[in-house]
Amino acid sequence: MKKIISVLAFALLAGSLFAAGYSYKNNTYQKLADEYTKKAEAALDAGEYDLSVEYALKAEENAALSKAFIDSMLARQNAEDQMKLAEKKINWAKGINADKNFPMAYSTSEEAYKNAKDAYDKEDWVSAENYARQAIAALEGVREVxxxxxxxxxxxxxxxxxxxxxxxxxxxxxxxxxxxxxxxxxxxxxxxxxxxxxxxxxxxxxxxxxxxxxxxxxxxxxxxxxxxxxxxx
Structure with missing residues (x-):
């Protein structure tokens, strides 16, 4: 009984922590976690303890998958946001001839942005975000001259x-x-x-x-x- 309650508590907590407030909360994993949680609660109320544990474990598993999915989507969004900022910064720098007046900084930024795009294509969101930030930082001292x-x-x-x-x-x-x-x-x-x-x-x-x-x-x-x-x- 304690195990059932513990697993159910985790599944419910996972649903509230990992899904609430995010646009990705209605993902398939979370929906399954919610369904299995309800089934586990119903089985528990009916005294079907073994079935309740089975459902609770599936709810826990899908809640964890939901968290991983949400984390991945948020990481992708962060990468996309930083890459947009980097692209905007590079275009600005190009517009003031930074490629000619600050060639080292500009080439460093372009290389970092290329790495960001490569990492994004490989779905390595964290690296893509880091490279995009590097692209922006490389142009920190660039100015119009x-x-x-x-x-x-x-x-x-x-x-x-x-x-x-x-x-x-x-x-x-x-x-x-x-x-x-x-x-x-x-x-x-x-x-x-x-x-x-x-x-x-x-x-x-x-x-x-x-x-x-x-x-x-x-x-x-x-x-x-x-x-x-x-x-x-």
Missing amino acids: TPLPQFYVVRPWAETRDCYWNISGRKYVYNNPLLWENLYQKNKDKMPKPNDPNLIYPGMKMEIPSLTGEYREGTYNPNKNYDAYSSNR
Whole structure:
């Protein structure tokens, strides 16, 4: 008798804890658990103790299966929610050229999102959620920035002291005058005397080559606010 009551109590408790409040509560396992619980109670009232135990055990088994089903569905929902957030974050990052301005963070995020989709396809909901969270976290430091300029138009020496050394030292170019030869080698064919790096003239459109894969576009505009170039960017 105690065993019957104990098993019935578990089945009833499982039904209330594992099913109530969830959209998945009407799953087949829970319905069976409820039916067997009623049968077990009826058999107990009728004094059919062995049959009551049999029904109670089946109620317990199906209640456990219901819990496993609900847990799985909730895990899937969590994975789907995080993957939607990750996809939205990646699309946002793409829209602000993060793939060019923050290539390492962006590629890390894309790889994590790919892993999330692979895990989801394998119904590994927990891993899918974790990978999706990683995809979001990888973009934490990403922000919209003005791309560094790809070109610079030389201005008069009297106004700007433009020369390869000084131009190279400006933050939006290389932030280091010692890197001036990169500018010279890229642009010397445009110069009237290619072998003399001192002979640059106002109006010359100088290309600023990328040194570390940094994204550059457009011509330098003094009205724009550029971040400083960094080899770690």
